[in-house]
Amino acid sequence: MIYSERFECMKRDELRLVQGERLKDAVRRAYENVPFYRKKFDEHGVKPSHIQSIDDIRKLPFTMKDDFRETYPFGLFAVPLRDIIRLHVSSGTTGKPTVVGYTREDLDLWAETIARTLACGGGTADDVLQVAYGYGLFTGGLGVHYGGEKLGATVIPMSGGNTKKQLMLMQDFGTTLLACTPSYALQIAEEAAAEGIDLKKMKLRTGYFGAESWTEAMRKQIEQRLPLKAIDIYGLSEVIGPGVASECLEQDGLHVFEDHFYPEIINPETGEPVEPGQKGELVFTCLTKRAIPLIRYRTRDISCLNEQACPCGRTSRRMERVSGRTDDMLIIRGVNVFPTQIEEVLMKVEGVEPQYLIIVDKTGTLAELEIKVEVSEGIFSDEVKKLEALRKRIFDEMRSMLSISAKITLVEPKSIERALGKAKRVEIRTVK
Amino acid sequence: MKVKQLSIFMENRAGRMAEIARQLGEARINIRALSLADTSDFGILRLIVNDVDKAMKILKDSGHTVSLTEVVAVEVPDSPGGLASVLEPLRAGGVNVEYMYAFVEKATDKAVVIFRFEDIDAAVKVLAKAKISVLPAETVYKL
Incomplete structure (x- = not known):
């Protein structure tokens, strides 16, 4: 109608x-x-x-x-x-x-x-x-x-x-x-x-x-x-x-x-x-x-x-x-990235649930990017090499799709804060 | 024959192990065997317990990522060459071991080795052919 x-x-x-x-x-x-x-x-x-x-x-x-x-x-x-x-x-x-x-x-x-x-x-x-x-x-x-x-x-x-x-x-x-x-x-x-x-x-x-x-x-x-x-x-x-x-x-x-x-x-x-x-x-x-x-x-x-x-x-x-x-655009070592692009890549990697946090660490001389990804049952394995392979796949995808080099950290489920209203996806760390 | 092992994803943070141990302890669950694989950021805790289903529920309810893996427990003589006597037929049979860990039985002169095989069925056949004693699951849970 x-x-x-x-x-x-x-x-x-x-x-x-x-x-x-x-x-x-x-x-x-x-x-x-x-x-x-x-x-x-x-x-x-x-x-x-x-x-x-x-x-x-x-x-x-x-x-x-x-x-x-x-x-x-x-x-x-x-x-x-x-x-x-x-x-x-x-x-x-x-x-x-x-x-x-x-x-x-x-x-x-x-x-x-x-x-x-x-x-x-x-x-x-x-x-x-x-x-x-x-x-x-x-x-x-x-x-x-x-x-x-x-x-x-x-x-x-x-x-x-x-x-x-x-x-x-x-x-x-x-x-x-x-x-x-x-x-x-x-x-x-x-x-x-x-x-x-x-x-x-x-x-x-x-x-x-x-x-x-x-x-x-x-x-x-x-x-x-x-x-x-x-x-x-x-x-x-x-x-x-x-x-x-x-x-x-x-x-x-x-x-x-x-x-x-x-x-x-x-x-x-x-x-x-x-x-x-x-x-x-x-x-x-x-x-x-x-x-x-x-x-x-x-x-x-x-x-x-x-x-x-x-x-x-x-x-x-x-x-x-x-x-x-x-104004959400992140500039990581000269590369412009939107958080939504990072999300797209994460979800392309099979089985990764959309629970993640992007951390931009500006405390050093160069901005460092870290992406925390929750490990759900769908992607969990009892073998270290498979989890390491998953981490590498995410890293490689980020590099080939977005030209960024991000540290990928696998974290426990529900360890990233859930907001009821708008999801917080980016954390910027600066020198206080 | 196949033993159910719990695998739990853990971040490398202070107190994570303690918390899991406490939760299982409060529920009167007894840990039979344990191994921890770790990297710089995360670890995988592998447990064999006396009550798999209950432990699984408790860990899932408290928000952990847990999976069930089938492993094989093999009894070997607790003496020099004991482990080699089991590994040799596996090698000869072309069986790939993903990981393994061992503990010593309390009341006997045997050690128990827990194997995670790439192909568990093929491995069991090879072990049977070599007349190596594989422990029944119930026995392992009660050890």
Whole structure:
């Protein structure tokens, strides 16, 4: 089912007109109501009247993550606080957190794009949706929750954690749709195996996985262990939360809900648009959001856009699975590596479960890379030479695929910390 | 005839052995034979115990990676040349030994050698042909 055929299947040229009109309005609202944007536009020498079509978006300056911090807490809001009916806060690893606000219209819009997301994965009002994203300041739980209700599904607001109970409700309520982080999906599978629960007997049909970067190999693992289609969903709180883009059942790129969130791909070094289809940094403009009319927000996520029509009938452009973050990039002795690439390699080596930790040791003169890999029963052997061979195979694969030389350490199962929300995969050690 | 041996993955960290020994001790499990293969980072602890299934469950429940391996226990005279008398027919029969360890029986003048063979069935045939006494599993668990 396509939730909003009118917009999701709109002819491209018609969509561009809609986007142009909406952009004009968003820029005007930003300029008139947000002193931060008025100043920024003035400095950049651009006036709302300069924006006549969607192509004019390139005349506008970028908004950066730091702009949220500098205007903390409410400096980017275009409406008075009495019109804001919800706040969400994303965890800031450094400095102040990022605060986003929503008007009533914004929450309706958000529920709509989540309903579209759920429908993209085949969800309908007949489904039972278990939301295992965290509820609270994080946008994941509540965001998916209201979209599920809007779709008319039976929503179980389980939140993250308490895996035993997750499994009980899943069995007893006949959950068909599961929404959580991909690493938590694997944790659920692990717990089920430990408890002797046969997941194949569950009614699960679609999993909506996002909020952290994951890989094709991880998708295969999840789909092997859980009886569901694993759908990649994308969003970030600065834009709205989950519900910015979603894969359909074709599992070939994420449809961007671009009548609301206009995507661009730029070269992160120069800020210039890349050639169509090329990889670069994703940039989003919120065309319709009232509380924060976000203009050309640099996500730091690396992706590319596919303009080809999708067999599912949706005409929206599809973004490729995010392959890394411009700021997650590790530089190991001059070689650029993304943690997701290391994960791909690990999973390619047969039988290695996706539990690993990348340690970048910068305490010496040269950065040293160590990768800790948990030894599961699938790869364990009672013979030293076989374990050594496994370690060597991982080492060789890393060197041939990524041109990095990493110390591979085999560690005991469950010795790498499991996070309920986002999985911590990288540890940087520096001189204190 | 085939003896079940537990193999446990261990990181080379202080106290890992102690923890496993404590857990098994609390469950009244008696260790019959033991060997530790180690590298600079990790080790593989191999145990023969009186109650394999119970030990396996306890170790798995506490989060260890454990596997069951079939090994063969052979009784050899506890005297010079005892071990050689067993190894020679194995060599002649083209049987490959992955690893082995030995201990001395308390009440007799025999030693017991635990063998892990690449091909356990072929090895058992060779041993039988050479009339070398292979200990029944039950006997080993009770030693």
